Amino acid sequence: MLLDEFPLMLHNLQRAGGQDTAIQLLDHLRALRLTQASRVRFLFTGSIGLHVVLRSLREAGNANDPVNDMMSLTVPPMADAHTTHLAAALLAETLAEPPDIPDLAARIVDQVGGFPYYVHHVVDQLDQLRRPPTLDDVSTTVESLINDPHDPANLKYYVNRLSQYYTDSQRSLALLVLDMIARQPAPIPIPTLLNLCKHQKQSPDDEQFRDILALLAEDHYIEPATSSGPASYDFRWQLVKRWWAIARP
Numbered sequence: 001m002l003l004d005e006f007p008l009m010l011h012n013l014q015r016a017g018g019q020d021t022a023i024q025l026l027d028h029l030r031a032l033r034l035t036q037a038s039r040v041r042f043l044f045t046g047s048i049g050l051h052v053v054l055r056s057l058r059e060a061g062n063a064n065d066p067v068n069d070m071m072s073l074t075v076p077p078m079a080d081a082h083t084t085h086l087a088a089a090l091l092a093e094t095l096a097e098p099p100d101i102p103d104l105a106a107r108i109v110d111q112v113g114g115f116p117y118y119v120h121h122v123v124d125q126l127d128q129l130r131r132p133p134t135l136d137d138v139s140t141t142v143e144s145l146i147n148d149p150h151d152p153a154n155l156k157y158y159v160n161r162l163s164q165y166y167t168d169s170q171r172s173l174a175l176l177v178l179d180m181i182a183r184q185p186a187p188i189p190i191p192t193l194l195n196l197c198k199h200q201k202q203s204p205d206d207e208q209f210r211d212i213l214a215l216l217a218e219d220h221y222i223e224p225a226t227s228s229g230p231a232s233y234d235f236r237w238q239l240v241k242r243w244w245a246i247a248r249p
Contacts, residue, residue, distance in 0.1 A: 007046040010053045011165075019060045022053070026066035033069060042070070049074075051218060052165045059167075074220070077114030077237075084109050086116060090123040097132045107135050111142040112239050118153060121145060146243045155243040158221070166215075173197075173204050173212045175248075178221060178235075182244040187225030187232035 003009075014022040033042060044050060050067065078086070087105035096104055104126075112118035125141045126133040145153050162171045180196045181188055188196075194209050204212070213233065216222045221240075225232040235241035 001040060002043045002045070005046045006044040007048045007050045007053050010050075011048070011056070014053065014056065019057055019062060023057060023062050023064075023066070027064075030066045030069065044070075048161070048165065049219065056165070078116060079114060080109055083114040083116075083119060087119050087123065090120065091126070091133075094123065094127040095130065095132050096126070100132065100134075103135060104133060104138060107138040111138060112145075113237060115237075115239070118145070118239065121152065142239075146239070146246060153239075153243075155240060155247070158240055158244070159247070165219075170212065170215065172202060173208060174216055174221075176200055176202055176204075177209075177212055177216065178244060179248055181222060181233060181235060182241055182248065184234075187234035189230040189232045191230070193233065 010022050010025070013025065029042065032040060044067075050072070054065070054067070077083070084105045087108045088101050091101045091104055092098075108119055108122050112122060122138065122141050122145065125144070126137055129137060146155070159175075162174055166174060176197055177193065180193055190213070194204075194206070197204055197209065213222070217224070217233075220236050222233045223236045225234050235244070
């Protein structure tokens, strides 16, 4: 049984019918998996992680873990090689000069990462130039994607979802942390980040700070930087970081 947008359904169910209704559904599905293991399998998918709803249920007093018999996986963006192949195939249907396509595709991947929607959007805008695109055209198109007041990439979602799934205190601190990270040109060491946050109007204690870092990492806003130096964090998606720095200066 494939249940798409299952976490969002649970979230809406919790808001409409209370936490007990959501817990009862989760417990019932778990019972089905245990008693009918040879006959049924479940696949829960969604644009928000199931952990968001489970966290809300725990904060409301629910102590059980109704999905600890299931494997949790995050679907990552496409690998660079696959994204480059997609971009090149799309560019081949435009007026792009064939010798320029590899460099154009590489520039698109560098600018937007492995998100097929963004790749399609950029190539579509390049196609509308009605002439062979250049590398500068790619950069200009991505800048337009970030700065467009109509937000065709729906980047405001990353701010709006904090109001939906975080408590007021969590949201306030999360915005502060993300604002500080967005202003840095490179991954920022944790002690430096904490110091910057403590110099703002809202001064978190160390434990609150650690909790919000873990929460933002779990929700794929930020990720630890891979380096041999001190532990650092940066936005998981650089396109989101660029937009954040402009939208929340």
